[in-house]
Each structure stands twice: as structure tokens, then as C-alpha cells.
Amino acid sequence: MSARAAWWLERIAADGSALAVPVSPLPFGIGRDEDSGLVLVASGVSRRHATLTLDASSGRLLLADLGSTNGCFVNRERIDAPRLLDEGDIVHIGSAEFRIRRADAGARDSILPAEERTVITAPGSRLSEQFVANEAQFLALLGGDGLSAAVQPIVNAGDGRVVAYELLGRCTHPELPASPMHLFSLATRLGRAGELSHALREHGVAAVAPRLRGATLFVNAHPTETSEPGFVPGIARLVREHPGIELVIEIHETAVVETARMRELGARLADIGVRFAYDDFGAGQARLNELSEAPPHFVKFDMALVNGLAAASARKQRVVSDLVRLVIDLGSVALAEGIEAEADAELCRQMGFRLMQGYLFGKPVPVATL
Numbered sequence: 001m002s003a004r005a006a007w008w009l010e011r012i013a014a015d016g017s018a019l020a021v022p023v024s025p026l027p028f029g030i031g032r033d034e035d036s037g038l039v040l041v042a043s044g045v046s047r048r049h050a051t052l053t054l055d056a057s058s059g060r061l062l063l064a065d066l067g068s069t070n071g072c073f074v075n076r077e078r079i080d081a082p083r084l085l086d087e088g089d090i091v092h093i094g095s096a097e098f099r100i101r102r103a104d105a106g107a108r109d110s111i112l113p114a115e116e117r118t119v120i121t122a123p124g125s126r127l128s129e130q131f132v133a134n135e136a137q138f139l140a141l142l143g144g145d146g147l148s149a150a151v152q153p154i155v156n157a158g159d160g161r162v163v164a165y166e167l168l169g170r171c172t173h174p175e176l177p178a179s180p181m182h183l184f185s186l187a188t189r190l191g192r193a194g195e196l197s198h199a200l201r202e203h204g205v206a207a208v209a210p211r212l213r214g215a216t217l218f219v220n221a222h223p224t225e226t227s228e229p230g231f232v233p234g235i236a237r238l239v240r241e242h243p244g245i246e247l248v249i250e251i252h253e254t255a256v257v258e259t260a261r262m263r264e265l266g267a268r269l270a271d272i273g274v275r276f277a278y279d280d281f282g283a284g285q286a287r288l289n290e291l292s293e294a295p296p297h298f299v300k301f302d303m304a305l306v307n308g309l310a311a312a313s314a315r316k317q318r319v320v321s322d323l324v325r326l327v328i329d330l331g332s333v334a335l336a337e338g339i340e341a342e343a344d345a346e347l348c349r350q351m352g353f354r355l356m357q358g359y360l361f362g363k364p365v366p367v368a369t370l
Contacts, residue, residue: 007052007061009038009091009098020101023061028052030093031066044070044094061085061100070094075133088136137175138186142199146173149204150364154218154335154357157349164216164248166357167208168364169200184222197222198234204367209242211370216246218277218298223255226265236272248298250279262294277335281305282323295330303338303358310343317347324351 008020021038028037031049040049046068055062064082065072073092074083085091089100141147148170153162169180177183187196201219208217225231239245249269256262256278269276277298278291282305291299305320327334336348339358348356 006059006103008101008103010101011096011098021098023052026052026054031068040093040096042094042096045096046070046094049093055084058084063091068094086136090133134175134186135190137173138190138192141171141173141176142192142195144199144203146171146176147199147203148172149200149207149367151208151217151367151370152357152364153362154216154355155361157336157345157353157356160361162215162362163355164218165208165212165370166218166250167201167204167220169197169204169220194222194224194228197225202238205238205242205245205247207367208370209245211367212245214244214246216248218248218250220250220279221252221255223252226251226255227261232265232268232272235269235274239272239274247274249274249276250300251276251296253278253280253282253302256290256294259290259293262290266294266296280337288326291327291332292330295332298333298335298355299327300335300337300357301353306336306344306348307338307340307358308344310341310347321351324353328352 007023009023010020012019023037025037029048029051030036030038030040032040032045032047036048037052046066048066049068050066050072051064053062053064054060061084062082063072063074063079063085065079071078071094072083073079074085075090076092085100087100087102091098091100150168150170151165152168154164154166155161156163171178171180171183177186184193184196187193197220201221205217205219221231235247235249239247251262251265266276275297277300278296279300280302281291281299282302301320301323305323309317309320324334333355334351334353335355335357336345336353337357339345339348339356339360341360345356345360
């Protein structure tokens with residue numbers, strides 16, 4: 001690695017490996033011209049498309065468009081003036097995609113020699129998405145920057161008394177999605193969904209444990225986590241760090257795939273005094289075999305089954321009622337999610353649901369309000 005080249009343009013090769021082009025010497029031209037620092041044979045690239053210079057005051061790279069036809073984009077936004085770049089920014093020169101890297105940001109898979117700085121990319125009118133934007137901010141979130149938590153009450157179906165809460169991860173980082181669904185979508189693209197789930201759980205349990213006052217806490221686990229060797233030891237550590245906490249681990253329906261593995265996981269959780277629930281039951285495959293062979297302490301019926309149940313067909317009501325009876329016969333507690341109307345709540349009581357959760361009983365609230 002050249003000591004003179006503090007910055008690199010990273011790209012993804014055809015075989016999936018990462019290649020890095022040293023940004024030197026400066027100024028560094030990019031375009032179709034053969035005398036450019038980086039020659040791009042790509043759709044939508046002008047002869048002299050852009051230039052990179054070093055901003056003396058900040059030590060950062062400065063990207064300037066040289067009047068190109070198809071423009072330059074930083075994090076998928078077209079620039080109309082020179083733009084300072086940060087490590088991890090995603091830059092499109094026409095249809096060619098790169099990520100900005102510093103020399104101290106980690107070893108490259110392969111460094112493209114200066115004499116081979118010609119890149120040919122496939123034609124295409126849309127911006128490519130080989131790199132994921134906001135990766136640096138996401139890694140900061142995993143480290144605790146922007147982690148937050150909320151809770152939603154779970155009530156006794158008979159008297160409406162709050163007997164538990166579900167822990168819900170939240171994000172307050174200004175450059176990341178606030179929606180958990182979009183945040184996990186980003187995490188999945190980065191291959192870090194399990195790590196995000198772990199970080200949200202660790203932060204949330206620490207925040208809510210002092211405020212529980214004896215209530216049980218349902219916490220989520222991402223499907224990719226439960227088969228990891230460190231999953232149960234991590235839950236055991238949480239229990240040790242927060243004495244008196246009553247945890248219920250929610251196992252997503254898609255993770256319930258092998259009866260033997262679920263029995264083993266249930267036994268290991270029981271050894272550390274932790275119960276478990278099958279979450280989103282009925283959202284996909286019902287997993288009736290696993291339910292009967294490895295019955296959980298709780299079965300959370302997906303809101304798609306119970307929301308609007310009072311107005312549903314007699315056939316659907318019969319199916320849900322039969323499933324509730326099956327769950328009860330197996331010794332599990334049936335919990336109805338997504339209850340928003342009293343008519344649905346009353347029908348669920350008649351069917352035998354012992355616990356309920358939904359806007360009728362309380363929306364998610366910040367942990368600090370407990």
C-alpha cells in the first residue's frame with residue numbers, strides 16, 4: 001500500500017471481491033479520457049467526467065463534477081456543487097459505483113495497480129446498488145449510538161390487568177431509518193440482522209429492567225440468532241446482570257424449523273430460568289408438528305388472525321378457535337396480538353385466549369414512561 005495514497009475508491013469485481021483504486025496523484029481525474037487517473041469505460045460517463053482533490057482544511061476528498069451529461073451522485077443524490085466526501089460514502093460516476101475508503105479503514109481484498117486503472121462496467125440506466133449506504137452510521141448504532149427502546153403492555157384477558165410488556169427496539173440515529181422494519185431491511189443487506197437484534201435487546205433490557213416492578217418482559221430474537229452458539233449464553237448473562245427479571249424469548253415462526261433443535265433450545269433456556277414463546281403464529285406455516293413436539297410456554301397468534309376476527313367469516317373464526325384449543329391442550333398459553341376493538345377482544349376471551357396485546361390496551365411507549 002502506497003504511503004502517499006490516503007484515499008481509495010473501492011469497487012466490486014465480477015467475482016464479488018473488493019478491488020481498490022488508490023486516489024493518487026491528486027488532483028485525480030475520472031472519465032473516458034486515457035490520461036484520467038481512473039479510466040471508466042461505462043455507460044453514461046463523459047470524456048472528462050469528474051475530479052477528486054484534497055480539501056486542505058479538512059483533509060477530506062472533494063468531488064467535483066466537470067459538467068458531465070449524466071452527473072455524479074453521492075449516497076444516491078446527484079450533486080450540483082463540489083461535495084466533501086467521508087469514508088464509506090457511496091459515489092456514482094455515471095453508472096459506475098464506488099465506495100470511498102481511507103488507507104486506515106481496513107485491508108483491501110485486492111489493490112488495483114496504477115497501471116491497470118481502467119474499469120469497464122455493464123450498461124444500465126439505473127444507479128447500481130453494490131454497496132449499502134449509511135454503513136458507517138449503522139455500525140455506530142451497533143455500538144450504541146442511537147439505540148432506544150419502547151414497550152407495549154400485555155394484559156390478562158379476564159380483567160385487563162397488565163401482566164407483561166413486550167420490548168420493542170427503536171432507533172434515534174438521525175441518519176438511519178426510524179422504522180424498525182426499514183432498519184432491519186438495512187441490517188439484512190449488510191448481513192448483520194442478528195447483530196442488530198442483539199444490540200437492541202441488550203440496550204432495551206438494561207433500560208427497562210429497573211422499571212419492571214415484577215412484570216414479565218417478552219423480548220424478540222431474530223431467526224438467524226437462535227442457532228448461534230452464543231445465543232443462550234448471552235441470554236444467561238442478561239439474566240445474571242439483571243437479577244429478578246422474568247424474560248420470555250420470542251422465537252419467530254420462521255425460525256421454528258426443526259423439532260429436535262427447538263426441544264434442545266427450550267431445554268437450554270429452561271436451565272437458565274427463561275421461558276419462550278412462538279411469535280407470529282399463523283403468519284406463515286403454522287408449524288403444527290413443532291408446536292406439538294416442542295410446545296412453548298406461550299403462543300402469540302399473529303394479528304392477521306385476530307384483528308377484525310369478530311367480523312370475519314364463521315369458517316375463519318372456527319379455524320382460530322380450533323387452534324386456540326390445540327394450544328391450550330398442549331399446555332401453552334394463547335396470546336392474541338393486534339387487538340384494537342372490544343368486539344375482537346370479547347370473542348378472543350370466549351375462545352380461550354388468556355393474554356392479549358394491542359392498541360386497545362395500550363400503544364408502544366418509551367421505556368422512560370414506565
